[in-house]
Every structure is written in structure tokens, then in C-alpha cells.
Amino acid sequence: MKTDSTDHHITLKSNSSFLYSFFFLPREKREAIYTLYAFCRQTDDIVDREGPIEKRLRQLNRWEKELTRCFVNRVSNYFDTLKQVAERFRIPFEHFLELIAGMRMDLCHLSYRSFEDLKLYCYRVASTVGLMCIQIFGYRDPEIREYAVNLGIALQLTNIIRDVGADARMGRVYLPQEELAHFQVSREDIFEQRYTPNFYRLMDFQARRAREYYRLAGEHLPPGERKNMLVSEIMKNIYWKLLHKIEQEHFRVLDRSVRLSTPTKVWTALSTASQIQFGLAR
Incomplete structure (x- = not known):
């Protein structure tokens, strides 16, 4: 399983405290974590970017729809690598939906x-x-x-x-x-x-x-x-x-x-x- 180089870039650019722990993982697991972290970071970025709340909600809904198309309907798209990680490590799809639901709370609740x-x-x-x-x-x-x-x-x-x-x-x-x-x-x-x-x-x-x-x-x-x-x-x-x-x-x-x-x-x-x-x- 090969991780998209974009995932590496997003993860390293974030300068998160989590980076100091990822280096202790073996390569396959580290690359899987990079892919997962990149997804979480990009989902969070939709919520935190500037613009009307209604627009960001629409973007988050499209993000969720595309994720579902890849995982459930098996339509090849941007989330292919993430789906490979989920299948390889048996990550329940419900966890991804819960995360997006949490991000939606950020937009709907101040x-x-x-x-x-x-x-x-x-x-x-x-x-x-x-x-x-x-x-x-x-x-x-x-x-x-x-x-x-x-x-x-x-x-x-x-x-x-x-x-x-x-x-x-x-x-x-x-x-x-x-x-x-x-x-x-x-x-x-x-x-x-x-x-x-x-x-x-x-x-x-x-x-x-x-x-x-x-x-x-x-x-x-x-x-x-x-x-x-x-x-x-x-x-x-x-x-x-x-x-x-x-x-x-x-x-x-x-x-x-x-x-x-x-x-x-x-x-x-x-x-x-x-x-x-x-x-x-x-």
C-alpha cells in the first residue's frame, strides 16, 4: 500500500504535536496514519476556512457524499487511498461519518x-x-x-x-x-x-x-x-x-x-x- 505524497505534505506541513509520535511507527503503519491524518486535517480545514457558514456546510456535505460514493458505492475518486487504508486495517466506515458529524457541529453550534x-x-x-x-x-x-x-x-x-x-x-x-x-x-x-x-x-x-x-x-x-x-x-x-x-x-x-x-x-x-x-x- 503506497500513500499519496499529498498526504505526507499535508501531515508534515501541519506541524502538529502528533508528528512527534508518528515517527515511531513502522513504515506501512506510518503511511496509513499520514493518510488518515490528512483526511482529518482536510475535513477540519473545510470548517475553519473563511466564508458563509451555509457555503461551508455545502462543502462539508459534498465531502461526505464523495467519501460515501468511494466507500459504499465503490466509485473511484479522491478517497481511493483512504479506502485502501480503511480496508487494510478494518476501520469501520461509521467512524469517518461520526468525525464529519462532529465537524458539522462546529458549524452549527457556537x-x-x-x-x-x-x-x-x-x-x-x-x-x-x-x-x-x-x-x-x-x-x-x-x-x-x-x-x-x-x-x-x-x-x-x-x-x-x-x-x-x-x-x-x-x-x-x-x-x-x-x-x-x-x-x-x-x-x-x-x-x-x-x-x-x-x-x-x-x-x-x-x-x-x-x-x-x-x-x-x-x-x-x-x-x-x-x-x-x-x-x-x-x-x-x-x-x-x-x-x-x-x-x-x-x-x-x-x-x-x-x-x-x-x-x-x-x-x-x-x-x-x-x-x-x-x-x-x-
Whole structure:
């Protein structure tokens, strides 16, 4: 199975933290991940590009229709390589549709009423990607699926915490409305970048919940599957450090973007790999 060079370009150009984990995969699996990541990136780009929401919804619907034509109706098109990956690693087609449904939520919802609503969004845009990835990584214990679901939610919650300010500048507030009301933080407080005591309490609550999902992911990772999940564990440790840094910087996320340095990401990837390969991981 050969990956389209475009997939390599899209993946490498993204400069995602995930790149630091992909290099530890054998070639066939790495190329499959590149193809999957390129699909996810391009789907996300449809949502994030400029233009009327109605136009982006039409583009997303066409994207889904073409994907279905290739996977279900077996019409050869742009998604041929992705279909080969899905067939080779037995990735259920439903996961792709769930991801697109999550992206559609991004266009139709600028906010979420409750955490249950937000959790569904996190599942669709992140956990489904994890469920697709574990098919490529390979596993034997079905409990790994719960690991992927919880880790996906943890990673997405970390993204939401990091991007509160950036999302607000696009008119989006992912933090649940019920929790904003509980902590007495208004949408205007976020739009106006007001670092109030209530805002800090709200963000501390968000961080503690994200940590709980990291813990749940760890509970569902059997020791015998750690090596298979090396890539996921690298992602987890990088994002865990990012969350810790956000906390150390007192949630200054409204007017800046907290990032990890490249050396920190590389060191985290290498140290995680060495710990797991030599059985030192907890």
C-alpha cells in the first residue's frame, strides 16, 4: 500500500504535536496514519476556512457524499487511498461519518449548553480519530477501545482549554453554558479577555476534568498493550505537559496561546518511547 505524497505534505506541513509520535511507527503503519491524518486535517480545514457558514456546510456535505460514493458505492475518486487504508486495517466506515458529524457541529453550534453536549462533540471529533488510529496500531484487548475514547476526550478538552481566547475571536465558546453560569463568567468576559477570579476558578475546574479523563484513559490501558499504544502514549504525555504548562501560567489563555517548545516535545517523545520499550512506564 503506497500513500499519496499529498498526504505526507499535508501531515508534515501541519506541524502538529502528533508528528512527534508518528515517527515511531513502522513504515506501512506510518503511511496509513499520514493518510488518515490528512483526511482529518482536510475535513477540519473545510470548517475553519473563511466564508458563509451555509457555503461551508455545502462543502462539508459534498465531502461526505464523495467519501460515501468511494466507500459504499465503490466509485473511484479522491478517497481511493483512504479506502485502501480503511480496508487494510478494518476501520469501520461509521467512524469517518461520526468525525464529519462532529465537524458539522462546529458549524452549527457556537456554544454548548451542557458538558454532555460538549462531550458528544469531543467524542465525534477526537475519540473517533483515536478509534481509527488503534485499528492501525493494532491491539488484542478490546478494552483499548475505552482507552481511545477517554484519551480522545482528554486531548480535545486540553485543546479547548488552550484555545479559549483563539476560539472566542472566531465567535466560539466551547465551555459549557451551564458551567459559565455556575462560575458566574459571561461570554462577554471571555470576549473582552477579562481575567477575573471566577474565570480562574472556571478554568481550574476544566483542567481538573481533563486530568480525570487522562486518568480514565490510563485505567483502560492494559500493560500488555503499552507497546502497541506507544504513539498514543506519546501524544498523551505531550498534551499532559501542555495542560500542566497552562496551569503553571495561571490559565493566561485569553490573550495568548500557550505552547510547548520543540525540544520539550522531542524529549517527551523520546523519553516516553524509551520507558515503554524497556518496560519502565508506570
